[in-house]
Amino acid sequence: MRAPRILLLEAAGPESGAIxxxxAASGYQxxxxxxxxxxxxxGAGLRRLLSGCLLADLSRPERALKDIVGYARRIGADAVLTANEYLTPLLAQACAELGLPGNDPDRATAARDKAAMSEAxxxxxxxxxRTRVLASEDDLRLLRAAGELSLPYVIKPADGxxxxxxxxxxDPASAAGAWHAAARSPRGMYGLPPDPRVLVQDYVEGTEYSIESITRHGTTTHLCATRKxxxxxxxxxxxxxxxPAALPPATERAVHQEVERAIAAVGIRNGASHTEVIVDRDRRCSVIEIGARLGAGHIGILLGHALGIDPWTALLDTALDRPAHLAPARRAYASVRFLTSPRTGxxxxxxxxxxxxxxxxxxHLRTAVGQTVGPAQxxxxxxxxxxxxGPDPAAVERQAEQILAQIxxxxxxxxPPHRAGSPAVPGPGPEREATRAP
Ligand SMILES: Nc1ncnc2c1ncn2[C@@H]1O[C@H](COP(=O)(O)OP(=O)(O)O)[C@@H](O)[C@H]1O
Ligand SMILES: [Mg+2]
Structure with a gap:
């Protein structure tokens, strides 16, 4: 039997690289x-493990789809998958054309674009x-003038x-600035066609979780809840x-039920999903967003450490239309903390x-000394x-806090840093600010 052939839409990045x-370690092409x-x-390591690479113009999705489908046919791809959320609509279309397990191509945009998502x-x-889609700043002014918005509320780009x-x-004074921040925020990757719309959403107070799930032929297994x-x-x-975040059983059931509704709403049938929810004081769950991919931010690595689940193999198996091993092999706990800058400099x-x-x-420090940094926005x-x-959640959290306090x-x-080619501005030497992270 020949080794399976895998086509990954984007192989760079922590999750794509892990897949x-x-x-490659499983002997796949x-x-x-x-x-x-x-x-x-x-990087050189990634190039070495690839048997081939299609260079496509992803800013023209129709053309890119033809190229991807053609390439997949040429290599005899047994699975096409991605860990990159921006490429999930393209992936759904490619899988549909190729007859490979994938998501509903007609609804895949709803797992990427928050305007389509709110409709679904x-x-x-x-x-x-409650979500309103704004075509212009005037729409926001009209809603405010009509008393339709009560503070606080959230303004966000449709495709951020x-x-x-x-x-x-x-406070009302910051509404216009928030609209501009959303409208002007950099859109997408690969020059994909942007959705310029902006959303205004009721604010939900509560604790934030994400649920990682894998769906196969429309049946979903939830791997775990992650507290943010x-x-x-x-x-x-x-x-x-x-x-894993321990939710009371009734809350967990309610959260899973909403997540499964969200998965169905955006047409996820085969593959991973990452659903962000907020659970309020009365343990009611609101779905903030869903993506047709596994969570980023090292959640895949945490799954391995805490539960012994190998999400990368599970994603490959699902894309290859094989049952995946999704049951925890151990019951431990894992926590990641991110370092942020106190200010710009x-x-x-x-x-x-x-x-x-x-x-x-x-x-891991991913920012080199000398680079310009800014407060985490x-x-x-x-x-x-x-x-x-470690085995004990409280001990792990304590240790993480202690480590953070040392950094x-x-x-x-x-x-502003001196720009090459511009005259150096004389002035006082740099003052320093040191702040504990974060
Ligand atoms: N309606 C909301 N109520 C409360 N917090 C929200 C709401 N929408 C977004 N947030 C907060 O903002 C963060 C980013 O928003 P999100 O909709 O998840 O956009 P992104 O796709 O950029 O992650 C969320 O993780 C959450 O903390
Ligand atoms: Mg989010």
């Missing part, structure tokens, strides 16, 4: 599809915050990700995830980082992370 490495610019940044949620009775352009509006630590204030950035140092070792399997601005794991992020003053 590519897992597939691994191919990728990406755009030429992203391919230029593929309303149609399927998913418990979600990673909290970019999302603002919790607490999110920054307070106008900009909500995820600064910690821990799993140049990163001088990060001190007090722990060493990797037993119980601390990962410590999007997940992208996070500087690095560490993971703590100091040192940032120069917020004078």
């Amino acid at each position: 590519a490495r897992t597939a 691994v191919h990728a599809a990406t755009d030429p610019a992203t391919h230029g940044a593929y 949620f309303a149609l399927h009775g998913v418990a979600a915050p 990700a990673g909290s970019a352009g999302v603002t919790v509006v607490n 630590t999110v920054t307070p204030g106008a900009h909500r950035v995820e600064v910690g995830h821990c799993l 140049r990163l001088v140092a990060v001190t007090g980082l722990p060493k990797e070792g037993p119980g601390v399997p990962a410590v 999007t997940n992208r601005r996070r500087l690095g992370h560490f993971i703590v794991t 100091t992020v040192v940032v120069d003053s917020d004078r």
Whole structure:
């Protein structure tokens, strides 16, 4: 029997890379599809494990679909999958054309674009915050003038990700700025056609969780709930995830029920989903968003440490139309904390980082000293992370907090860095600010 052939829509990035490495280690032939610019940044290790790569113009989805389907046929792909949320609508269409397990191509945009998502949620009775789609700032003014919005509310771009352009509006004076932040926030990847609309949503107070699930032929298995630590204030950035989160059984059932409604609403039939929910004080669950992919932010790694689940193999098996091993192999606990900058400036140092070792399997700084950093307003601005794991949730959380308290992020003053080619501005030397993370 020949080894399975896998086509990954995007092989770079933590989750995509993990799938590519897992597939190669299983003896599969691994191919990728990406755009030429992203391919230029593929590392040597990734290039070595790929048997081939399709360079497509992803900014023209119809053309890209033809190219992907043609390439998949040429290599005899047994599975096409992605961990990149931006590519999930394209993936659904490709799988449908190829007759491979995938999601409903007619509804796949609803798992990416929050305007389409809110319509799908309303149609399927998913418990979600009331959402209005704004075509222009005038729409926001009209809603406010009509007394239709009560504070606080949330303004967000229709097709954003990673909290970019999302603002919790607490006072009327910041509404216009929030609209502009959403309208102007950078859109998408690969030059994919943007959705310029902006959403205004009721604010839901409560504790935030994500649910990782895998659906096969329309039947869903929930892998676990992850509790999020999110920054307070106008900009909500995820600064910690821990799993498995223990929800009271009745709450867990209610959450799973809403998640399954959301999965059905956006046509997820085969593959992973990452559903973000907020559970309020009365244990009511609201679905904030869903993506047809596994959670990012190292959730896949945490699943391995805490529960012994290998999500990458599970995703490959599901895409290959095989039953996946989804039952926990152990019952431990894992927590990731992200490091953030206290302010805008140049990163001088990060001190007090722990060493990797037993119980601390990962410590990673992704931002180099000298780079310009800023306070976390999007997940992208996070500087690095560490993971703590162990059998006892309380002990793991304690240890994570202790480690965090030891770490100091040192940032120069917020004078703009000297630009090459422009005259140096004489002035006082940089003042420093050191702040404990975060
Ligand atoms: N309706 C809401 N009520 C309360 N908090 C929200 C709401 N919408 C978004 N948030 C907060 O903002 C964060 C980012 O918003 P989200 O809709 O998940 O966008 P993104 O796709 O950028 O992650 C969420 O994780 C949550 O903390
Ligand atoms: Mg989100």
